[in-house]
Amino acid sequence: MSAKLPYVEHNPAIREEAVLLLRRGVTNRVVAEHLGIPRGTVGWWRHEDRRQRGEVYVQPTDCPRCTTREMDRPAYAYLLGLYLGDGHIISKYKQHHLSIFCNASQPGLIDAAEEAMHRVMPQPKVGRRRQHGCVEVKSYTWHWTCLFPQHGPGKKHERRIVLEDWQQEIVDAHPWEFLRGLIHSDGCRVTNWTVRNGKRYEYPRYFFTNKSDDIRKLCTDTLAKVGVRWTVLARGSDPFNISIARKDCVALMDAHIGPKC
Template sequence: MRRGVTNRVVAEHLGIPRGTIGWWRSEDRKHCGEAYVRPTDCPRCTGREVDQPAYAYLLGLYLGDGHIISKRKQHHLSVFCDASWTGLIDAAEAAMRRVMPLPKVGRVQRQGCVEVKSYTQHWTCLFPQHGPGKKHDRRIALEDWQQAIVDAHPWEFLRGLIHSDGCRVTNWTVRNGKRYEYPRYFFTNKSDDIRKLCTDTLAKVGVQWTILARGSDPFNVSIARKASVALMDAHIGPKY
């Protein structure tokens, strides 16, 4: 263990519970006067190359339906997913593991949704937008390194936003006695800053959008033009 072998490997090798191994190592550090440093694979702290497509997608999920708890003895990133979208839940968990493989990742069943959680205090390094209060009550701006990733992988970022606070629906109308159906996409978020991140990225990939107000509140970004919907279908598609 002093050579850096993990608690899990030692526990499996000796057939002893991992908690016992951890306690032995803790006592050994005290005996040797060592300070405990929790291992991390945080790209911002270690210089490890981040999986950019996975990060762009996870950033979109975080800005929509995610939050970070960061306080003493409780550090984790949570993304809340509708329980009916099992593929989305798998994608959220896979993105967390690809961005930071070392932390523990789990799922918590809630009423009507599933909370996907990854446990490490280093999520605040990757999401500096974290702060007290609701996201729509504070300024949300990407740092230069985040914007560079979004610029390189705009569709992954948009997919994360749509998978969190967006949807694909089918509208219909009747003309001359004939029913016509047409699909459209919506992205709905109370934060002006997050909506602008969405619309700026849509414009960069050639998607036309409009704002539909809910009463007097411009919370809805609408994508209804046929060519733009086809572009969204090619890169994002319905939730699954």
């Protein structure tokens, strides 16, 4: 068992200087480095100073729904598509973050998810956590529920998913970014083949697969708005697959989305 570190009582003058700097807006890290004391000590002094003055600490935010900061609408449309596909929000005591799960073999997708999070809300910390076969891109702030009111208990395909008016306006203004997020999360571009007149014929096809009727409808409604024709390809009795196979529609998808990388 490791021994506890001895308690160190700092000179009151050092504490007074630290508190003065903290009240001026200097960060805990900078104060700790300037005075040569542990950052945890500085954090405790900040907490005690606020408590004694009756100051209620409010976590700073750059949430575009709670502040006057303008929303990066294209980035949000893309991130919304990622969230509806392979994302979720953890909302617990002392644990609150948005997670997007990306295939570990697609570094471009991982970078795009992280960039979208930064562009929508630059202030929160963003991290990556490698899991078996995937990378979880995480951004920490309570305010992700402001931007994704679809968050709720249970799995997304087991509850109603409806966009709010302000979200639908963004999707209508940036449909391709929204579709790109959906395809990058729960979609793919594959090469199918068939035999015609004894010869093998290959052709590209896009798929979007999701168990939620509401999310699939959001996808197909948006596809229709940009002029992409689609069909339902059922596996067994489950109509979970949206297929885009017409040559002109695949070309349109290639021009705006392309394969995941």
